[in-house]
Amino acid sequence: MKVTVFGIGYVGLVQGAVLASVGHDVLCVDVDQSKVDNLKKGLIPIYEPGLTPLVEENVAAGRLDFTTDAERAVNHGDFQFIAVGTPPDEDGSADLKYVLSVAETIATHMQTPKVVINKSTVPVGTADKVTQKISETLQTLSKSVEFSVVSNPEFLKEGAAVNDCLRPDRIIIGTSDDAVEEKMRELYAPFNRNHDKIIVMDVRSAELTKYAANCMLATKISFMNEMSNLAEKLGADIEAVRHGIGSDPRIGYQFIYPGCGYGGSCFPKDVQALIRTANAIGHKPSILEAVEATNYAQKDKLFAYLSDFFNGDLAGKTVALWGLSFKPNTDDMREASSRRFMEMAWEAGMKVQAFDPEAMEETQRIYGQRDDLVLVGTKEGALKGADALVICTEWSQFRAPDFALIKSSLTTPVIIDGRNMFEPERVEDKGIAYYAIGRGRSV
Numbered sequence: 001m002k003v004t005v006f007g008i009g010y011v012g013l014v015q016g017a018v019l020a021s022v023g024h025d026v027l028c029v030d031v032d033q034s035k036v037d038n039l040k041k042g043l044i045p046i047y048e049p050g051l052t053p054l055v056e057e058n059v060a061a062g063r064l065d066f067t068t069d070a071e072r073a074v075n076h077g078d079f080q081f082i083a084v085g086t087p088p089d090e091d092g093s094a095d096l097k098y099v100l101s102v103a104e105t106i107a108t109h110m111q112t113p114k115v116v117i118n119k120s121t122v123p124v125g126t127a128d129k130v131t132q133k134i135s136e137t138l139q140t141l142s143k144s145v146e147f148s149v150v151s152n153p154e155f156l157k158e159g160a161a162v163n164d165c166l167r168p169d170r171i172i173i174g175t176s177d178d179a180v181e182e183k184m185r186e187l188y189a190p191f192n193r194n195h196d197k198i199i200v201m202d203v204r205s206a207e208l209t210k211y212a213a214n215c216m217l218a219t220k221i222s223f224m225n226e227m228s229n230l231a232e233k234l235g236a237d238i239e240a241v242r243h244g245i246g247s248d249p250r251i252g253y254q255f256i257y258p259g260c261g262y263g264g265s266c267f268p269k270d271v272q273a274l275i276r277t278a279n280a281i282g283h284k285p286s287i288l289e290a291v292e293a294t295n296y297a298q299k300d301k302l303f304a305y306l307s308d309f310f311n312g313d314l315a316g317k318t319v320a321l322w323g324l325s326f327k328p329n330t331d332d333m334r335e336a337s338s339r340r341f342m343e344m345a346w347e348a349g350m351k352v353q354a355f356d357p358e359a360m361e362e363t364q365r366i367y368g369q370r371d372d373l374v375l376v377g378t379k380e381g382a383l384k385g386a387d388a389l390v391i392c393t394e395w396s397q398f399r400a401p402d403f404a405l406i407k408s409s410l411t412t413p414v415i416i417d418g419r420n421m422f423e424p425e426r427v428e429d430k431g432i433a434y435y436a437i438g439r440g441r442s443v
């Protein structure tokens with residue numbers, strides 16, 4: 001089937017490559033010329049496990065191509081995916097300018113009927129706005145072409161995006177049109193073989209499902225972070241509590257890790273956007289507001305531990321930082337906890353020596369050259385001459401470090417662990433002070 005994907009980001013590129021891998025004929029379009037030029041040279045703009053070979057194979061097979069030519073793109077696909085960004089507007093609500101601009105582009109160039117599929121995360125009511133934009137544009141151009149707008153939110157996780165798209169847990173299709181539903185079922189049939197993962201609902205429910213899912217996940221994290229703060233003050237161990245509650249199948253072990261706050265391109269912006277949606281209809285979203293406030297405060301924890309250890313005497317000290325990306329297996333630094341930590345450390349006059357397996361280029365792009373940031377090629381190198389070690393991201397290569405080397409490298413051996421990677425007693429027994437989230441030492 002012929003598919004066009006607008007937006008070659010985490011969602012568009014992965015989804016485009018995955019759709020091509022089952023045999024669909026996919027053309028991805030972006031306004032970013034350099035991104036398209038690089039892809040044409042085989043340079044993949046993001047780090048995502050398994051993505052490079054998937055793109056290479058499908059480009060070579062002639063099933064996947066990239067362009068900035070919107071007219072060619074619109075005329076290519078019977079299905080037009082919208083997978084452009086929906087960043088927060090000034091007030092935190094989702095900014096729909098990219099989505100609506102794509103809607104206008106589709107209407108401008110379309111000659112044959114199209115199924116327009118919204119994959120971007122968008123507030124309830126956006127499908128109506130996209131429909132309106134396409135209708136108005138067609139009218140202005142005195143054209144009459146059939147189209148329908150479907151909500152098909154994306155649930156991929158960065159760091160596991162290829163696998164999530166190849167083997168989705170569910171495929172949400174928001175439409176009330178039986179013929180369109182059938183076309184969508186055919187498009188996704190290759191991903192729907194083991195058991196039926198397609199859940200069809202009305203458009204508005206599909207749009208809300210995406211926000212509800214992300215807000216539920218963010219709630220789990222903030223809930224656990226609140227428990228970890230209580231555990232710290234009450235002399236309990238949050239890891240024991242986590243095991244204790246996870247054993248109840250109604251709660252489960254998934255996604256109940258305390259830590260130094262959630263980040264990334266989705267949870268912070270989606271929680272904020274749903275709060276704005278609620279405010280706009282006069283509803284006070286008390287739980288969501290608490291989730292956001294708890295997360296904001298949690299991102300200060302690592303610095304607070306560091307300050308506690310050094311009794312506030314931080315100026316002139318050097319901190320080794322392991323992990324910059326907002327989570328492992330990605331180079332995405334959007335809203336990463338490491339950013340708040342580094343900015344607080346710099347504000348206090350500290351120098352940061354950081355290592356990350358994938359996100360150092362992105363860190364350099366964000367912060368540029370500065371005397372108080374040194375990006376080091378190995379995790380061991382980052383320790384040299386540092387006073388303390390802070391861990392922001394749970395990359396697997398940090399799980400079993402050489403503690404003797406950590407001890408001998410740091411002038412004052414202390415690990416501040418934002419991801420609870422180690423057992424406090426084991427680390428302390430090696431002569432290293434250890435702060436983790438909700439595990440004894442309290443600030």
Ligand code: NAD
Nearest residue numbers: 007008009010011030031032083084085086098120121154
């Ligand atoms: P991204 O910022 O990585 O990529 C968006 C791309 O769209 C960019 O390359 C940009 O140049 C392009 N673009 C902007 N305007 C365009 C236009 N008019 N025509 C063509 N291309 C255009 O964004 P992303 O992370 O892929 O997210 C896209 C959407 O999917 C967002 O709504 C996001 O919330 C949602 N989402 C993201 C994830 C994730 O993990 N990243 C997961 C699920 C859903």
